[in-house]
Amino acid sequence: MEAALDAGLAAQAPGAEARQTIVLSVPSIVCGNCIRSVENTLRALRGVEAARANLTTKRVSVVVDPSVRSTIDLAAALEHAGFPAAPLIENAETEQAARVSELIPRLGVAGFAAGNIMMLSVAVWSGEASDMDSSLMDLFHWLSALIALPAVAYAGQPFFKSALAALRSRRLNMDVPISLGVLLATGMSLFQTMRSSEQVYFDASTSLLFFLLIGRVLDERMRTKARGAAENLIGLRATNATLVAPDQTTKLVLASTLKPGMIIAVAAGERIAGDGQVISGQSDIDESLISGETRPRAVSIGDTVYAGTINCAGTLRVRITAAEDNTLLSEIGRLMLNAEQSRGRYVRLADRASQIYAPAVHVLGLLTFILWMALGAPWDQSLTHAIAVLIITCPCALALAVPAVQVAAMSRLFSKGVIVKAPDGLERLAEIDCVVFDKTGTLTTGELRLETSDGVDVAALGRAGSIAGMSKHPFAQALAKAARAEGIQTRAVEGVEEVPGSGLVTTSMGFEEKVGSAAWVGVEDRNASIWYVAEGKPAVGFVFVDELRKDASACVSELRRAGYLVKLLSGDRRTAVAQTAAACGIEDWTAEVRPDQKLDAIEVLKARGYKTLMVGDGLNDAPALAAGHASLSPASAIDIAQTTADAVFQGDVLRPVIEALSVAKAARRLALQNFAIAIVYNSIFVPLAMAGYVTPLIAALAMSGSSIMVTANALRLRSKALRLPNVGASA
């Protein structure tokens, strides 16, 4: 649509080449009023020619004069109006959308042809029982041919192309028998029409295409929807950067436009937009997405910082560096590349089925021809029977068996907040028997919570919380929150000074009070994370723990009950990991693992015969996510993890992991049931076809009947109550 919009404008306005269409993702559009406010906000801007919001995709396309308005202005304007927006990187998504929009007209043509030919065919079939004369029957057959030939040539193209591509690379896929069946049915029908015979199958070939295209359109639509949702999630995590020009002027730019050598300013609380080196300032950096470590790292001039980490305390200036070969990022990139190759070899269920099915069918057809010839039938009659076998076995039910189930499963998971992105992700999820969790941000929420089980000094907490309330540092925020959670009224404190990388200090009460790290306040003990020291009084320590997701231990025990091997692999410190493992009931845990060791651990499990599901959110999990048999990421994960994972789950509970596993397993069971239905259907009708008893009417009924049965069976998944099946339970 965007292309058409451009073209239309170019035709209307001279000099419109200068205009550019920008697509922004705006996930918070949920109603008609949002559409109006978003569009009006954008249209009010100078330089904006047109804006149109799409509620289905949660995107807005804006025609803009790039010399007046940049993408970032648009995003900022929307953000100001209360709609957080992010520009989208297009290419991949538009290709997918193009595939759907190419399929739908074909579906329309196939539907028209199937309907009209069926109308003529019904007349012929009922004519056979009454008194239709043969010239009229011929006329109807010719009319059918007139509709069917162009329709098949146009609507069948996706199947023909895919079949050709498969044959060229010497493989077999489901499209090979489909194309062969459709082409043979159409070709033979044309031949029989010329001979004024009754064996005309135009209705079967067009309705077959119609059914299959419905399946394919639904499949592609679901995939586009999932991919769009996943891109929207990542888009919002992408950051803007404050670029500092040589003349010290600052400008807001997109993180993706940063080049090595540029200098950016990073304020407290901001996400760092690119990898680089600190050239001024000092601060604490929250690197939990990179290393899994929950404690912020102190950085000062000369230290390296990574994209995606959060600057907690002071203002920093960072010089962007190129991705060198020995940086963490490039190492992770290399590890991921190797890990992903093994996954590319996975053969999907439908393709595995077609590798057995296609040769079997073609051998049966050949056998029919030889048998009839051997029995002394004329060659054209033998050929007709052989082709009837191919038509009746044309795998309509088989080709719908998997996609129908997948669409039902994906839409069920989508409504639960699980976005399945990988085309074969569900099939791989169904085979899982071992689940490996990351700790920070996966089993835990990544938020800090005050450990209060040993009792706390309420007076000290109140005072420390009040002081901490003046800062944006994550520990300070957590401390203030903890104080309020204990029912303590926090007060505004004057004259609080923040010492980056150390803590907070104030003298507003007439004596010095410090809230900060142990080393800074001068305490030897390393157990507590934050200390409060009032001059002349003993120091009070506050222990912070990374808060578990509410249902983490329930989910782990459910997985273990069902027989899954559950492991915990974390880059965090031993004590923190041991605590989390104990709280969740995971016996098998490893702490302080580097990204390559996580990858190795997955490979070891694979070598022991386990099909591993990796659940993780950090950069350090990315290689393991790529290596796992299947992988899941929370929506809060770093973008590399999200793009690598087969599926992304939203929300602050861990339940979607179990949901994804049980739906995937149920989907596999239904797909196999569908295969069974298809086989039963074939074992009834193939002997009939071989014996020469199949008429066009029987073929049409059998074909639609089996397709409807398979689809209806798949739809059961939408409402079925599911329970996580035990590992190894028969599928």
Add this chain to the structure above:
Amino acid sequence: MTSLAWLVPAALTLGMMGLAAFLWALRSGQFDDLEGAKWRAISDDNDRMATESDRSRGDDV
């Protein structure tokens, strides 16, 4: 029997018109935003008038 001479072409023409209408609707973006369309139908948007030129360009693609 002669009725067939016009009934069949009439039926096919009607069918073709339906198909053409569908393809036109598809191409003109009528199915692009099914969720949004139902909201746009009930919003009595006065400032639509003000941005009439934008709208006509935006809508007729």
